[in-house]
Amino acid sequence: MYSEDDFIQLSALQHYLFCERQCYLIHREMIWQDNLFTAEGNVMHERADEQKLSRSGPDIKTETALYICSRTLGLAGKADVVEFHKEGNSWIPFPVEYKRGKPKENRCDEVQLCAQALCLEEMLSVSVKQGAFFYGKTRRRVYVDFDDILRDLTKDICEKVHLLLKQEKASAPIYSKEKCDACSLKACCIPQICGKSAIKYIDEIMGEK
Ligand code: SF4
Numbered sequence: 488m489y490s491e492d493d494f495i496q497l498s499a500l501q502h503y504l505f506c507e508r509q510c511y512l513i514h515r516e517m518i519w520q521d522n523l524f525t526a527e528g529n530v531m532h533e534r535a536d537e538q539k540l541s542r543s544g545p546d547i548k549t550e551t552a553l554y555i556c557s558r559t560l561g562l563a564g565k566a567d568v569v570e571f572h573k574e575g576n577s578w579i580p581f582p583v584e585y586k587r588g589k590p591k592e593n594r595c596d597e598v599q600l601c602a603q604a605l606c607l608e609e610m611l612s613v614s615v616k617q618g619a620f621f622y623g624k625t626r627r628r629v630y631v632d633f634d635d636i637l638r639d640l641t642k643d644i645c646e647k648v649h650l651l652l653k654q655e656k657a658s659a660p661i662y663s664k665e666k667c668d669a670c671s672l673k674a675c676c677i678p679q680i681c682g683k684s685a686i687k688y689i690d691e692i693m694g695e696k
Contacts, residue, residue, distance in 0.1 A: 489561030497564030504595035511657040546573040555606040560645045580607040582618040589624045601641040
């Protein structure tokens with residue numbers, strides 16, 4: 488069991504799977520900068536908060552911007568939308584995350600959604616079997632089953648993030664054009680310079696490798 492002082496944010500899991508250094512800079516060194524991608528993401532979250540994208544009906548109740556946590560995993564954060572689906576006499580939580588873009592090839596979004604399910608299960612003592620994403624680009628829901636493999640992966644990433652954030656300093660950046668060019672922290676991280684000697688960097692930009 489973790490104490491509240493040791494809780495990490497839900498978003499740290501996704502940041503970790505994107506880049507360990509980004510996770511450390513955001514969640515340990517408290518560095519944050521918006522770029523186009525994060526600004527678009529913020530708009531999606533605001534729209535979710537305003538319930539413009541969520542469902543409701545006699546068998547579905549919806550809560551937005553719901554604070555959730557798990558003492559077992561040491562996690563806390565805000566769920567965009569949690570629908571409660573009526574099943575018999577029970578209302579079963581069904582987390583929905585709003586994302587810019589389209590479904591990713593890696594599992595970082597799914598891990599974040601599964602972490603929400605694990606928090607809801609612990610808080611409400613219910614089983615949460617499924618959730619969904621609404622992607623801004625495709626304007627469609629993608630359903631996610633919280634199977635054992637995804638649950639184990641999520642718990643494993645949680646432990647790794649807790650260990651990472653106990654480190655005294657960030658690891659050196661590993662430059663990847665695809666990731667770093669999309670990263671809002673590129674200007675602070677300076678991945679093409681940090682982690683290598685000044686002479687090597689000058690050699691590279693002078694084309695003398
Ligand atoms: S710029 Fe690249 S190495 Fe640096 S935090 Fe972002 S993704 Fe990670």
